[in-house]
Amino acid sequence: MLNFEVTHTEGLARRGRLTLNHGVVQTPIFMPVGTYGTVKGITPRSLDEMDAQIILGNTFHLWMRPGLDVVKQFGGLHRFEQWDKPILTDSGGFQVWSLGEMRKISEEGVKFASPVNGDRLFLTPEISMQIQTVLNSDIVMQFDECTPYETKGHRTTEAEARFSMELSRRWAQRCQAEFARLENPNALFGIVQGGMFEHLREESLAALVEMDFPGYAVGGVSVGEPKEDMLRIMAHTPQRLPAHKPRYLMGVGTPEDLVAGVAQGVDMFDCVMPTRNARNGHLFTRYGDLKIRNSRHRSDERPLDESCTCYTCQGYTRAGGSVSGGFSRAYLHHLERCGEMLAPMLATIHNLHYYLNLMREIRQALEAGGFAAFAQRFRSERQRGI
Template structure:
């Protein structure tokens, strides 16, 4: 089941409400990435407290471990990872692409060696749909061939991008047929490909729109291309997708990228950046990015971001009126320098809260008809620096 309602617009930016089998998602929204059935270093309870409405799971990795027998035993991913809100699963296409020379692509599917135990495996559009049926994810992604920015040391040519896009288009038809055969009650999204070529993107989206998917994603960005190319495709594709259906920009990106994506009409975003950067001591704040390992933070009593309401920055008020949490930059610097497990946990909480709260502010600005002004102030604040 999928229902999408547009509640407000400002220019190309959209405010919506997405109803799925496991709950309602207010858009635009950022979706934390939970590759192996967990968002690294963050409990489901913490995710709910910071405002996460939908999270991701990874078809490829969950197929490898724990395996379909275990996931089927639990009736899908929700009960297995104790998350009762919506889940989106990717198809495995990006992970297969990232295997590089370890994979062999044909019309039928992709042969590759398991990165876990070396077993020879074969992933097809039909098998991807069967895995995601067992996962019981609210949003299922078609199996696609992710078009790289570079191929074997050279920039992907138009002919190579066309071959990849047309293969993904044929696989989309097979995914749709198998999805329907399985009587999957959830929603299947098509993925627009075409590399850095707008006319190929246009061909791809026109074919997918004709297939009448419940929602559409924009793939093949954030795959090594220069930022200006990503922004060019972001400016081209979202606005040309059906206005009455949700639009998902895959794997993007920085806080500024999210704001620009919203301005171009995107509803859903995901990226590993908040948690990956957190594990490397890289924190996002309203006033720019912060490297907590730097010596200048050694005695700094300030929180990471004085405007932030997360547990790491402000803490929580207990029933007895005491406050737990709210840590100084000096303490976080100390944890990082000592290699303490708590360091990436607190950093991940902050970064995810920052992304999710940024999206909350965007929704409020769209509701009030002041998104353009809010976005300009946000960009200026981020340029100021911490």
Template sequence: MLQFEVLATEGQARRGRLALRRGVVETPIFMPVGTYGTVKGVMPRSLEEMGAQIILGNTFHLWMRPGLDVLRQFGGLHRFEGWTRPILTDSGGFQVWSLGEMRKISEEGVRFASPVNGDRLFLTPELSMQIQQVLDSDIVMQFDECTPYENGGHVTTEAEARASMELSLRWARRCLDEFQRGGNPNALFGIVQGGMFTALRDASLEGLAALDLPGYAIGGLSVGEPKAEMLRVLEHTAPRLPAHKPRYLMGVGTPEDLVAGVAAGIDMFDCVMPTRNARNGHLFTRFGDLKLRNARHKADERPLDPTCGCYTCRGHTDALGRTHGGFSRAYLHHLDRCGEMLGPMLGTIHNLHYYLNLMREIREALEGGRFALFAAQFHADRARGV
């Protein structure tokens, strides 16, 4: 239930098209994160208006709440949350990893205490596939162990990273077996692990490629490592992923990371950064990052970004020619200082629009054979400052 074609290339960068059960996704694409079945503070209609083509759901948290009985009643996540376009769900592996000492990993799976009510739970590759089949997500991620950059107070060794990577490979085989046994009509992606060791990344990819999955992701980056290390592993691994299948970089990152990822050959991105940062007054613009809580914005009549066409910056004009929306930095600063919920909502709309528009501009640059020129201008603009 997945078709992918590369429409244009420039260096390693690719302009592609991904066809899924519930729609077509133009790549490269950024996927807003909807952990609990909602992208925080944004209505589905607004997501569509700003150009979101596919969003994420979180297997772990949706399993906790509302639970599988409710999701079965609604026939999956799409009807439950009122989103008709494609959804990708992660496997729960990263959330289990983030529990730290609250979880115990074995060959069979992961035992942990529920962060909701303390119940003892056991998540396995098979159960992850079963949960995601109930969610009926268009793209299903394998259950993996996210190899940490640091382990027990020290930087993860090659031996530790190898053991983690090989466990994820064995789990990938079990995921595929369960995915096929259940007759899931959607697409299963594998996740390349291996920490900061390129030879282990190659071994992980070799093992996953043998499973001939519909798509492949790079996991285990942006987990505490220095940025130079992240870029080194990304630039090594991304071009080695199968060229005829979609490539997904998980949980990364800043606008600069997205441009670097595209340059390395990545097609799909997700990150909580635009939504989480918006809730804390940290906004992304074409000309750098804006810290809304700074006192210098108290009486600033300018929009966040004069080049931005989002509702927060420009508003919209109705059928009678009346303008609605379009807010000053001073007003947004005021909302933040007063703790008004409209503040993070407007900030989130802006940040997501910025990310999605950045990807649209990248696609247009690739179509015109000018991605390198675009990237140079992007970095110059971002360095200029707000």
């Protein structure tokens, strides 16, 4: 089941409501990435408390471990990982792309060696749909061939990008047929490919729209291309997708990318950046980025961001109303330098809260008709520095 309603617009930017089998998602939205059935460094309870509305899982990795027999025993990912809100699963196409020389692509599918135990495996559009049906994810992504920006040191040519795009288009048809055969009650999204070539993107888009998917994603970005090329495709493709269906920009990105994407009509985002950067001491704040390992934070008593209301910055409210107080930069610096596991946990809480709160502020600005002013203020504050 999928129902999408656009409630407010400002230019190309949209405020909407996406209803799925496991709940309602307010858009625009950022989706934390939970590759192995968990968002690294944070509990489902903490995700719920910071109002994460939908998270990701990964078809490829969950197929490898724990295996479909285990997930099927629990009736799907939701009960297995104790998350009762919506889940989106990637098809495995990006992970197959990342295997490089370890995989061989054909019309039928992809042969590769398991990165877990070396077993020879074969992943096809049909098998991807079968796996995602067992996972019972609310949004299922088509199996696609992720077009690289470059291969073996040379930029992907137009001919190579066309071959990849047309293969993904044929795989989309097979995914749709298998999804229907399985009577999967969830929603299947098509993925627009075409590399860095706008006319190929338009061909891919037209074919997928003809197939009438419930939603659409823009794939093949954040694959090593220069930032200006990513922004060029982001400015080109989302606005050409059907206005009455959700639009998902895959694997993007920085806070600035999210605001820019919303301005181009994107409704859904995901990226490993807030969690991965947190594990490396790289924090996002309203006033720019902060690297907590730097010695200048050694005795700094301030929180990461005085305007932030996350547990890391502000603490929590005890029974009776008293506030526990947040953690200082000095303490977080100390944890990082000592390699304490609490460091990435607190950093992850902060970074995800920052991303989710940014999207909440964007939704509020769109409701008030003030997104353009918000975007200008956002850029000014981020450039101010901390």
